[in-house]
Amino acid sequence: MSRDTPPTADRARLDGVTARLPVFPLGTVLFPGLVLPLHIFEERYRALVRHLVELPEGAPREFGVVAIQAGWEVAATSPDGRPLPGGEVTLHEVGCTAELRQVTELPDGGFDIVTVGRRRFRIAEVDRGAAPYLTAEVEWLPEPGGADEAAELLAARVISVFRQYLGMIRPDQQDLSEQLPEDPTVLSHLVAATAALTVEDRQRLLAIDDTAARLRAELRLLNREAALLRQVRAVPVPLGELASPPTPN
Known part of the structure; x- marks a missing residue:
């Protein structure tokens, strides 16, 4: 890595307790x-993608995705692409790394990329000045390993409730419920990402270290959402008139 190239991750520490990652705030x-x-489309993140692409073959191409807690980024930057004061946001503490899998460069210099979530982390400290984009010292969070009888029993209950929930929100796509993973941890992540939950609900689920605890929380949320859906459908007006306009992420 050349001296003037922004850092992407402190690889010497990545397999330990902590690491330094570039951070991408999202909604x-x-x-x-x-x-x-x-x-x-922003130049600071274009720089991040260019650096990831230029890494040696076999080097992990990862950055941290963290949900925005308050505020929003602005496009104002200095001539060298660094964010100007006033564009700061408050981030949630827990995020997930995104591994770069596919990159399409656009005529305007931007990129369309496809990433896959890898592993969870907790932010220890954010650095807003070391690179054109945010970087952070992060602590890797534990991931469950091995068989967990409680999680497996809960997974069966979650699959049953989630299938009913999918039938309520997607009655014409029943095949989706037949593709649910049996692995409790994988299932817990899929349900959290797929159910129509708020960012705050999803963030709380991401921060839970124990799979069984995450599945229990999802059972409560799914039962809550199903009850709301039944209540809304009892109202004698079209569902479309009650729907809130979508918010951009």
């Missing part, structure tokens, strides 16, 4: 194993 929550396509 959404990424979970391990889930696909996240992104359109990159």
Whole structure:
């Protein structure tokens, strides 16, 4: 890596307890194993993608995705592409790394990329000045390993409730419920990312270290959402008139 190239990750520490990662603030929550396509238009993140692409063959091409807690980024930058004061946002503490899988360079210099969630982390400290984009010192969070009888029992219950929930929101796509993974941890991430939950709900699920605890929380959320859906459908007006306009991520 050349001296003037922004850092992407402190590889010497990546397999330990902590690492330094570039951070991409978004209005959404990424979970391990889930696909996240992104359109990159800001110069600071174009620089990040270019650096990831130029890494040696076999080097991990990862950055951290963290949901925005308050505020929003602005496009104002200095001539060298660094964000100007006033564009700061407050980030949630827990995020997930995104591995770059596919890159399409656009005529205007931007990129369309496809990433996949890898592993969860907690932000220890954010550095807003070391690179054109945010970087952070992060602590890797534990991932469950081995058989967990409680999680397996809960997974069966979640699959049953989630299938009913999918039938309520997607009655014409029943085949989706037949493709649910049996692995409790993978299932917990898929349900968290797929159910129509708020960013705050998803963030709380991402921060849970234990698979069984995450599945229990999802059972409560799915039962809550199903009850709301039944209540809305009891109202004698078209569902479309009650729907809120979509918010951009």
